[in-house]
Amino acid sequence: MKAVICREFAPVEELEIGAFDAPEVAPGKVLIDVEAAGVNFPDGLMVQGKYQTKPPVPFVPGSELGGTVRAVGEGVTGLAVGDRVVAFSGTGGFAQQALVPAPQVFPLPDAADAVVASGMLITYGTSYHALKDRAQLKPGETLLVLGAAGGVGLAAVELGALMGARVIAAASTEEKLALARTYGAAETINYATEDFRERIKELTGGKGVDVVYDPVGGDLTVPAIKSLAWYGRLLVVGFAAGQIPQIPANLLLLKSASAVGVLWGNSLRADPVHHAGNIAQLLEWLAAGRIKPEVDTVFPLDQAVKAINHVMERRAQGKVILTMAAEGESK
Known part of the structure; x- marks a missing residue:
């Protein structure tokens, strides 16, 4: 099969596009076209060896995908050959076929666009889990989203608003902020x-924000913590x-805040059962x-190299998708 291949941890430009052995179906797993x-x-x-986990090389990168079930392994229930699905693969997604543990494969509603859905599991799954499960965001609370035009940031803006929060989006250009609006x-x-902290004080009447969604880190995190309201969550x-x-730690203590x-x-x-419920909700919202x-x-x-660099250089507004098409590019 054709795939993106990481032969050793190195700059993104060292990735190869070529033939790689296709995976074979195994017990408890699903083979996906x-x-x-x-x-x-x-x-x-991950391909540079800078991620929390380092898969053995050579490997195919790509952590989420959409496609059609080609085969199901022994013990797999609820999925059948020909089903349209999305999946969290961890690795292996940038290829014509991928093998994924069954609990990480989710049926795709008929009304959902497969290409769009192939790129939403991580961004929307992360953001929904963060806001619903980790922050326990409540209607009427104020949510500050950093990096608000990136993949996870824009998902957090949309989901936060859907969940009834007042969303403040922070980003580095007016174009990105317009998208967030x-x-x-x-x-x-x-x-x-703008003066980051002063603008937050102005927008919240000095109260601060209830929740900060921070996919950026760097110099923004500490000022964001200082801008939390009482019982705020970073x-x-x-x-x-x-x-x-x-x-x-003293900044958290002063507001009885949490990181x-x-x-x-x-x-x-x-906890695959809980997250299956979250994903089902997201896919239902997508289809509707x-x-x-x-x-x-x-x-x-x-x-693929161009696509990954587009994300790594923080030029993307929303999600970047790889298709198995052989040539061309579309917006």
Whole structure:
């Protein structure tokens, strides 16, 4: 089969596009003919050996996908050959076929677009788990989303608004903030041109925000913590800025605040039944048009390096998708 191949941990440009042995179905697993796969920031970290987990090389990157069930392994129930599905693969998604543990494969409603859905599991799964399970976000609370035009950030804006929160979106350009407003942000902050903390004080009447969704890290995290309201919650989602911030514990103490870690993939593996319910809800909203994931660019598999770099350089507004198409590129 054709695949993106990481032969050793190295810069993204060292990835190969070529032939790789197709996986064989195994007990408890589902073999999927891949139609499309979402591109995520951790994919770029993983091929460089910079992610929390390091798969043995050579391997095929790609942590989420959509496609059709080709075969089901012994013991798998609820899925059949020919079913349209989306899946969290962890690795292996950037290929024509992928083998995924059955609890990480989810039926796709007939009304849902497979290409769009192939790139929403991680962003929307992460954001829904973060807001619903980890922050226990309540209607009427104020949610501050950093990196609000990226994949997980934009999903958090949309889901936060759907869940009844007042959403403040923070990003680095007016174009990104305009996109966030179309997804439900009530107010916006340009942290490249505005005083971040003063703007939050202005928007909240000095009270601060109830929840901070932080996939960025770096220099923004500590000012965001300082801007929490009493009993506020900081959601530690990722470090797209490239720097893992040191959180002064006294800042949490002063507001009786919490710093809460969010790692959706591991959480899904630990409690697949709960997360199956979350994913079913998200796919139901997708099919009904209540959420509309933003697709930034669709690349063919041959342009995987370009697609990953587009995400790693934080140029994407919404989700980047790889299809198994051999050539061309579409927006």
